[in-house]
Amino acid sequence: MLILYIITVLLLGLSLLASPRKTGRALQIALRRFLRIAPAFLGMLMMVAVALYLVPDHVLVQVLARENKWIAVGSALGFGSASIMPGFIAFPLCGILLDRGALYMVLSAFSTTLMMVGVATFPMERTYLGTRLALCRNAVSFIIATLVAIATGLFFGELP
Amino acid sequence: MKVVKILKQHPWTVGVGALFSIFMLGSLHTGFAPGEAIGRNFLSFLGQMLRVLPCVFILIGLFDVWVKTETVEKHLGHGSGLLSYVWAVLLAGTTVGGLHVVLPVAHALYVKRAKLSVVLAFLSAAGICRVPMTLFEASFLGWRFTCIRFAVSLPLVVLFSAVIGWWFDRRRYRLPDVDEITTDKTEAESGKGVDLSMTGVS
Numbered sequence: 001m002l003i004l005y006i007i008t009v010l011l012l013g014l015s016l017l018a019s020p021r022k023t024g025r026a027l028q029i030a031l032r033r034f035l036r037i038a039p040a041f042l043g044m045l046m047m048v049a050v051a052l053y054l055v056p057d058h059v060l061v062q063v064l065a066r067e068n069k070w071i072a073v074g075s076a077l078g079f080g081s082a083s084i085m086p087g088f089i090a091f092p093l094c095g096i097l098l099d100r101g102a103l104y105m106v107l108s109a110f111s112t113t114l115m116m117v118g119v120a121t122f123p124m125e126r127t128y129l130g131t132r133l134a135l136c137r138n139a140v141s142f143i144i145a146t147l148v149a150i151a152t153g154l155f156f157g158e159l160p
Numbered sequence: 161m162k163v164v165k166i167l168k169q170h171p172w173t174v175g176v177g178a179l180f181s182i183f184m185l186g187s188l189h190t191g192f193a194p195g196e197a198i199g200r201n202f203l204s205f206l207g208q209m210l211r212v213l214p215c216v217f218i219l220i221g222l223f224d225v226w227v228k229t230e231t232v233e234k235h236l237g238h239g240s241g242l243l244s245y246v247w248a249v250l251l252a253g254t255t256v257g258g259l260h261v262v263l264p265v266a267h268a269l270y271v272k273r274a275k276l277s278v279v280l281a282f283l284s285a286a287g288i289c290r291v292p293m294t295l296f297e298a299s300f301l302g303w304r305f306t307c308i309r310f311a312v313s314l315p316l317v318v319l320f321s322a323v324i325g326w327w328f329d330r331r332r333y334r335l336p337d338v339d340e341i342t343t344d345k346t347e348a349e350s351g352k353g354v355d356l357s358m359t360g361v362s
Contacts, residue, residue, distance in 0.1 A: 004256055008215040015222055022225045030221030033264060034213065036338055043173040044260060045209065046180045049202035053194060084258055091293070095300035107301060108309055115287035121259045123172070128263045130336050136324055141284055144316045151312040152305070 040124040047120045051083055057093065064110065065100040069158065072106045073149055080113025081142060084120050105153030112145035212257050220268050229272045236274035245318045248278045252285035253294075262286040270335050277325020279335075284317045 015023045060079060066072045085093075094107045117138050118125065125134040153159040167174050184202075187195020236244045255262050266283045270276070289310060298306045 004212065004215050008218055011222055012218060015226065023222075026221035026225040027218065028221070029224050030214075030217040033220060033338075034217045037264060039167070039170040039173040039177075041209070041260065043170070043176055045202055045205050046176060048205055049198050052201050053198045084260075091296040091300045094297075098301060104301070104305055108305070111297065111301075112288070112309065112313060115258070115293070116284055118259045121263075124260055125263060127336065128267045128338055130333070133324075133328060133333065133335070136328075137280060137283065140320045140324060141287070144284075144313055144320060147316060148309055148313045152308050155308050156305075 037124065037127065040127050044120050044124055048084060051120065052085070055079070055083065057096075060093070061097060061100050061102075064097050064106055065102040069103055069106070069153075072103065073109050073153075076106045076110040077113050077142065077145060077149070080110045080145070081117040081138075082119050084114065084118055090114055103153070103158045104156040105149045105158050108152035109145060109149035112148050113142065116141035116145060209257075209260075212261060216257065216261050217264070220264055223268055224271075227272065232269065232272035232274050236269065236278045238275050240275070240278075244275070244278050245281050245322075248282040249285045249289065249314060249318070252282050253289045253291050255286045255290055256292065259283070259287060264338075267335060267338055275325060276329055276333070276335075277322045280325055281318050281321035284321060285314065288313050288317065 012023065015026065063075050064072055064079070066075075090111060094102075094111055097107060097110075098104075119138075122134060122138065125137070128134075129137065150159065183195060184199050186192065187199065234240065235247055252262070255265065262283055266279050269282065270279045274282075294306060297309075
């Protein structure tokens with residue numbers, strides 16, 4: 001996080017030294033782009049806030065650390081797609097799940113869909129990519145996540 | 161005026177937002193616990209996002225002004241080879257946040273004439289191999305897990321992105337013009353002389 005600030009300030013300073021006029025325009029562009037996407041962004045945050053309340057951590061643990069591995073992988077794919085959370089929450093959560101007996105392939109399915117498939121971010125993605133491409137990208141990402149989960153299962157010897 | 165125009169383009173968000181605010185105010189007023197919990201979630205997310213987004217958008221603005229279209233087109237555009245995907249994955253590794261943060265960056269790349277398949281590879285790879293995220297992943301789940309996930313998913317991402325990009329390109333698909341960036345083009349051309357010195361830095 002800190003490094004992002006450092007890089008931003010550094011580049012902004014360099015830019016300012018090179019050409020204040022261009023820097024001003026860069027800031028204008030930044031502001032305009034931000035305002036354009038702000039509504040879709042707020043919508044996403046509201047959805048996430050509600051979703052996170054409806055599916056608290058302990059429910060996730062219950063479902064993902066189940067005996068039947070196919071049900072667990074299936075629900076991991078579903079949960080991962082439906083929710084988004086920052087990596088610094090998601091992976092510690094995966095660590096907890098691992099301790100509670102979740103399989104590696106389940107965690108792989110969960111973390112990959114979590115980061116690559118976004119139902120909550122879909123309205124935003126649609127604004128940037130258009131409906132068809134956004135749908136296509138998410139569908140393909142889902143397939144990739146499934147394949148990755150299976151590969152993980154094979155590698156860790158969780159699949160026969 | 162401008163605000164009204166923007167609001168009109170997002171009837172859904174405005175509707176949901178209004179409902180949400182009423183629900184929040186109602187919950188605060190009556191002390192409805194689930195409502196308060198949802199409100200806290202919302203504020204904590206909003207706080208997190210507001211810490212990252214200004215930097216990201218400023219960087220995008222700088223990218224827009226300083227990096228020349230030709231540079232992006234040469235390395236990431238049509239006619240660039242397999243190496244362009246390597247660039248896309250490496251670039252993706254340096255990003256922060258989630259899909260919602262990377263989307264505007266991907267769009268900015270596209271506006272600078274990166275090809276669609278590279279933009280898609282960048283987007284999806286950003287979900288897999290962001291450096292800070294990888295550190296978290298490896299420390300909680302082990303390097304073995306991370307290595308397998310990378311080894312399987314990155315080639316698949318590149319392969320599928322190339323296929324989708326090719327498919328949509330063939331149908332002359334264009335990304336929506338989010339920022340009406342085309343209007344700036346003539347303006348951007350006027351300050352071309354200084355560009356040369358900065359392309360390397362950016």
